[in-house]
Amino acid sequence: MTDDPAAVGGPAAAVDGPQAVHGDQTAVGLRIEGLRKWYGDTRALDGLDIVARPGEILGVAGPNGAGKSTLIKILAGETREDEGSIRLDGVAWDPYVDLDRVAVVHQEAQLFPNLTVAENLMVGREGTRALRRRLDEQERRLLDDLSILDVADRPLESVPLAVRQRTEIARALARSARVFLFDEPNSALTEEESTDLFRRMHDLAGAGHVVILVSHRLAELVEHTTRVAIILDGTCTTVLEGEALTQDAIAAELVVGQAAREPREQITVHLGEPAADDAAVLTLREWSHARGHFQGIDLHVRAGEIVALMGVEGSGARELVRSVAGFERTSGHIEIQGRIEAPATTATGDSSFVSADRQASLFSNLTVGDNMVARLDDEIAPRGALRPGRMRRIANELRDRFRVKAASIAVPIRSLSGGNQQKVAIAAAIVKRPEVLVLEEPTRGVDIGSKSEIYRLMRQYAAEGHAVLIYCTEVPEAFEAADLVYVVSDGRLSPPVLVMTHPDVESLARAITRLERHTRTQPAA
Numbered sequence: 001m002t003d004d005p006a007a008v009g010g011p012a013a014a015v016d017g018p019q020a021v022h023g024d025q026t027a028v029g030l031r032i033e034g035l036r037k038w039y040g041d042t043r044a045l046d047g048l049d050i051v052a053r054p055g056e057i058l059g060v061a062g063p064n065g066a067g068k069s070t071l072i073k074i075l076a077g078e079t080r081e082d083e084g085s086i087r088l089d090g091v092a093w094d095p096y097v098d099l100d101r102v103a104v105v106h107q108e109a110q111l112f113p114n115l116t117v118a119e120n121l122m123v124g125r126e127g128t129r130a131l132r133r134r135l136d137e138q139e140r141r142l143l144d145d146l147s148i149l150d151v152a153d154r155p156l157e158s159v160p161l162a163v164r165q166r167t168e169i170a171r172a173l174a175r176s177a178r179v180f181l182f183d184e185p186n187s188a189l190t191e192e193e194s195t196d197l198f199r200r201m202h203d204l205a206g207a208g209h210v211v212i213l214v215s216h217r218l219a220e221l222v223e224h225t226t227r228v229a230i231i232l233d234g235t236c237t238t239v240l241e242g243e244a245l246t247q248d249a250i251a252a253e254l255v256v257g258q259a260a261r262e263p264r265e266q267i268t269v270h271l272g273e274p275a276a277d278d279a280a281v282l283t284l285r286e287w288s289h290a291r292g293h294f295q296g297i298d299l300h301v302r303a304g305e306i307v308a309l310m311g312v313e314g315s316g317a318r319e320l321v322r323s324v325a326g327f328e329r330t331s332g333h334i335e336i337q338g339r340i341e342a343p344a345t346t347a348t349g350d351s352s353f354v355s356a357d358r359q360a361s362l363f364s365n366l367t368v369g370d371n372m373v374a375r376l377d378d379e380i381a382p383r384g385a386l387r388p389g390r391m392r393r394i395a396n397e398l399r400d401r402f403r404v405k406a407a408s409i410a411v412p413i414r415s416l417s418g419g420n421q422q423k424v425a426i427a428a429a430i431v432k433r434p435e436v437l438v439l440e441e442p443t444r445g446v447d448i449g450s451k452s453e454i455y456r457l458m459r460q461y462a463a464e465g466h467a468v469l470i471y472c473t474e475v476p477e478a479f480e481a482a483d484l485v486y487v488v489s490d491g492r493l494s495p496p497v498l499v500m501t502h503p504d505v506e507s508l509a510r511a512i513t514r515l516e517r518h519t520r521t522q523p524a525a
Helices: 018-022 068-075 117-122 137-145 161-174 191-206 218-224 247-254 317-324 368-373 388-401 418-430 448-463 475-481 505-519
Strands: 030-039 042-052 057-061 083-088 102-105 179-183 210-214 227-232 235-241 280-289 297-302 306-310 330-336 339-341 351-354 436-440 467-472 484-489
Touching (some): 042 068, 057 218, 057 247, 117 161, 161 191, 210 218, 227 247, 247 505, 280 467, 388 418, 467 475
Antiparallel strands (some): 280 297, 280 330
């Protein structure tokens, strides 16, 4: 990455507050150089270089596992880097001294829900003269400016998420934070609340603060940031700005280096043809979420197909996938293999689900073998009595079939790598032979080798005459695993994208990005 000389270097002089934008431009801002962080053999950050200037909003984009979360944790003081340097306004950054100068506004506010808005503002600054104190005039003006003074005495748990985020911003301003890092801050906000949040972000930047926005929403990055740094595999590969900062450019940079999928791996069963109700394994009609995350969805998935639903957090895509397995309250019509199922209580025999958090699909206190057969009933316990011999035989067959690397089926599940744990979770979901296999981010947090194995298992199960429905957040995963892709935006389903018509992942990324544009947030007034 090439740094702008106007943003880095120069004398080591600390500059704070709004005057920073008018001072020595070579010293101010946040400069990160050569940042490295290992977790065992995993390199989370591999020589990361980023410069964030006061007065601008710097966007940060990257796929899951790229290193964004590790960067946030380091800046938030939750972990320490192994190598590299961080300089704030020309001075070496000390997490113990400067922690209050960096504020992270999370997707969900990291505050105290049992305290009031005012009490959250004063945490850590209560003083020693009294156990409880009132807001001073400066604090009252701050809350009034953020439009939350009227709820100052209400418990934080009773106010909307947008108010909690404003409370987090107020707390950061009250302790003179210099750097504001917004981590997917509006995934659960309404359009009006998002507009207000972005207005306040621009106000912070205009006042001379360093503002960084981490987001998967490409339209918002283009709309609200000056530059966008792309992070892949723990390093900053490029920075887009000016005319080069477009949604297509970001989408293309996020998938640089991904190989084209071999044609032989593409399933071609009736793809591209309209699906009649009688040809579909899974049919949804007027399928709507009880809390409005999606409305009026019509979807057909046939035997042999792997269908991916994509969408940023808050789009409704995740909830839609979960609803098919009965984990979200819904209304409308659902059929699996011609059988009408009751909304919100989909029969477990017809669908099996693996959560994005694999620990939610596994029993951490049980062995590998026990986890593999945990969803079976009559097969391992006819007439209610467990058959240990049959359990071991089935578990051993599954270990070999799914290529689970475990010395024995008797070892604890927690002793396996993340990728092998995920294969166990998928094996446990498949062993019941469900008509519809539902996977939420099927390769989240697993290594490249395990990813290819999981994709193989998915394709093999679909080829046996079943339907596979997945939720994924990364275009390369959809390119590798899916036959059809639907983009979900604001609870609406796009037309299908036929993966096999795209020769490379960059082409698919551009197509998916164009389908997300119809919900582009309007610019703030």
